[in-house]
Amino acid sequence: MKIERYDMIVIGAGPAGLSAAIEAAKKGLKPIVFDENARPGGQLFKQIHKFFGSKEHKAKVRGFKIGEELLEEAEEYGVEVILNATVVGLYPEKEVTVKIGDKVKHYKGDAILVATGASENMVNFEGWTKPGVIGAGAAQTMMNLHHIKPGNRILMLGSGNVGLVVSYQLMQAGCEVVALADAAPRVGGYGVHAAKVARCGVPFYLSHTIVKVEGDECVTGVVIGQVGPDWKVIPGTEKHFDVDTVCLAVGLSPMSQLLKQAEVKMNDTKGGHVPECDKHGATSVPGIYAAGDVSGIEEASSAMIEGRMSGTAIACYLGYMTEEERDSRIDELEKQLDTLRQGMFAPKNRGKLVEKTDEGIDVSMNLLNKGFVTDDEIERFPGVTHQKGIHPVIECTQNIPCNPCQDACKMGCIRIGENITSLPAIDPEKKCIGCGMCVASCSGQSIFLVEEDVEEGYGEVTMPYEFLPVPEVGDRGVALGRNGQYVCDAEVTKVRIAPAFDHTYLLTIKVPNDMVMRARFYKKEA
């Protein structure tokens, strides 16, 4: 039996695995990366939204662009990636067996990094196996990779970031999202993601779950119902929707089976079966490391940093760098990772109801229960001010690790400060020139430009717009409020696009001046 040897074997060519391989290759290692898929990049190429974070986390860059950059970097450093290669065995002696085509090959590494990511959780209900019930990942794969609509009329189950982001992407692909349901009493994902779905008119049904899916050969409808404190559906609360597709976004679980097979010490946590790791990603078996979602579900941004940390640790473990060099690089990466793990959605707050922001402001309960901040509630946040002339209105109401808006404004109107999770505040002393860079830079699409008096009785609202067809100047339609309901008639007065906006159009509508703080979306028809 032939065994091929490598310094470092990486299992999984997603954000964590590729980042680790690049980091180690920079130090002179020759890593080999196996991935079972036909393309590298993991799930990054399905992510078409702008990422959160700060500059060093590649904030405001779209996921698939980050994937392209990662692949270029991997190529530059000579990282070898073997695709269509399924790792079927991992042994404590740091041996792996890999199925490539119809053959199984053996490899031995001096160090092994497991970066296998996660798989989607599922729930079952009557009819859940019918064609037309799909995972949220499947929806992204179909529309963003294979250019086909997953369905025409869709119900989304799950209000975490995946459910919210995929709902929005479904609408971008031209599908109708008829409702978003979640058995939990509160929206699980970022409020800004919920708000951009709600303002398009998608109703949120929290404390609701699927009773059954209808149809013989495929899905033709779905019934949801309200759940009581015992998580059972309360009779009489059922609602029916005609849909052809039901999309499930009910969480992810680490794919840690290989680590278990390698006799790594595992912990059974709420977030799944995860390996016990030190801060470098080293498991209980010397030379075997884990990084990314397999060691605990987070965002792709965190996975990339964890990967770089493990790559650094492996380079040191194999003698390619000193411990001092390692520690200084790890320190730097740890700081980046730490900033991503702050705020209301920090791992320590998972599942908790946070009622006040760090600034002591009451969190919008409507945002958590219905997906949008009400007109009264929005006034209490520091990004929302009333001024003469054009000015930004920032409807960012939760402490999340993100700050591109601060750098986007060259006039200094927007202040977040040292703490990346602070709510953006407006400095009324600084003069907004209406350039719109803040609007396009906001990954949460929560920034609007508002001008109360443009002409007698009318003002203007500028909003981010990422749908087709792009409206044209002179178009008349309706303005929708944060809740997705009609607020007034509207006329498109400006449509702007620039390379720096990265496919986010800035759409300006004219509305009666008492509506400038209410109109937040434009539709051609009611």
Next chain:
Amino acid sequence: MERIENHPILGETPKRKKVTFSYDGKMLEGYEGEPIATALKAAGVMAHRYTAKTHEPRGIFCAIGRCTDCVMIVDGKPNIRTCITPLEAGMVVQTQYGVSATPEE
């Protein structure tokens, strides 16, 4: 289901080579190299197979080759994951009943 020809973020879908293949004896069109499942979805096919014991329909579920719900008989070989198998001209794709190409009585 409709294909996406133009997308607000991804732009125009790149032109690809059209090929024909057979699905349960009918000739269908798809694009070379796309997953068989995508071509079938574009043609409106939802049920890819029927389960062995209870004869229930199954279709695309995970779309990344994990769940095996979408397996069909391709060029005479059963259990082919159509969501990750690239379409080629002239492929013979058949609905899978249990593991065979003919429904049981």
